[in-house]
Amino acid sequence: VVLTNADVDHVAGLLSLREGQPFRLIALPPVHASVRASAIFEVLAPEVVERSIVGPGERIEAAGLAIELFPVPGKAPLYQEGPDLRIGGETGETTGVLVTHDGRQLAYVPGCAQLSPSVLDRIAEADVLLFDGTLFTDDEMIAAGVGSKTGRRMGHIPISGPEGSLATLRQLKAARKIYIHINNTNPVLVEGSPERRVVEAAGFEVAHDGMEIAL
């Protein structure tokens, strides 16, 4: 199990693997620290669950793949946001993963507040790119009346706009570019919608349940 951050949608599933299921839990130190801050994750008994604490850019082997975690602009998990919250720091609280096998590379970046030079450098050579597609427009949750936060406040760069992810990522060489981590307000989920056609015309796919990726 590789954790790219410690927010609920990334770690709650660990509670379904509890008690006796052996696995390695691979993450950077800040993510492990957030997991440790919740007593409930002690159900992952040390006899069966190895906490694999890796450094940024450190390459490790897992399940026959080379795995490398790298910090991306992000923030602390929602439940640990404090009065001094900073959004967009590359602190290791939010990370991407490079998975390499047989010279082929996949980049997995489910949350990213900004396409900083360091992020672009890390994903530049990926053959397959899975990237944060949480929102299409930064204020779409506010516009839909389902929330009070912008995407940027939540640590997610929007897809659209001159500063959005699509304008930058379409220039990358990856053979497959796939939006993932898509919020239910995002119109790219609707097949045939204008927004879906925009991302597809730019060469992007929209992830779906059960999607399988051959690297």
Next chain:
Amino acid sequence: VVLTNADVDHVAGLLSLREGQPFRLIALPPVHASVRASAIFEVLAPEVVERSIVGPGERIEAAGLAIELFPVPGKAPLYQEGPDLRIGGETGETTGVLVTHDGRQLAYVPGCAQLSPSVLDRIAEADVLLFDGTLFTDDEMIAAGVGSKTGRRMGHIPISGPEGSLATLRQLKAARKIYIHINNTNPVLVEGSPERRVVEAAGFEVAHDGMEIAL
């Protein structure tokens, strides 16, 4: 939301109600303390989730019902078991609930290590009893090769045997007695099994998904 203990199967669902869903979280102090020991539950923002800390036997009103929590023999949540673990104490870490409406009473006791005099006293007048049916026999998980713990070690009295729950509870006057919190090794789940016939012959029902109870 009423919590009878803070084990994973009782509290993990709170993570699906997070961020913006208003409700009251009702529990005894030890259960609230266990929830507080996990930073992840801070997603239950204080602006929308009221922590309702009640005392043992204190009667409160919720959703038009009178609610009363009472300690039963139990133990700390698995993730907080320490070297000095004690099983069977009535410490408030494991509780039952009495729900009263229009003079009719329902008792809900999903985990109980022993039918102590105080428990029997609290559930004696219930019209409907929902009771811990985790295991049929104390060592059934060991026998099935799926675990190393007895039911008693997990804080659950077995259904069968002279010291089991069936022998004692069949004497109660409740019009409906329903086994709940049933482990997947428990043969009462199998319709027509000898064990199912034993509990049915004693006037017990076996709970099922979607069961509705009119009090």
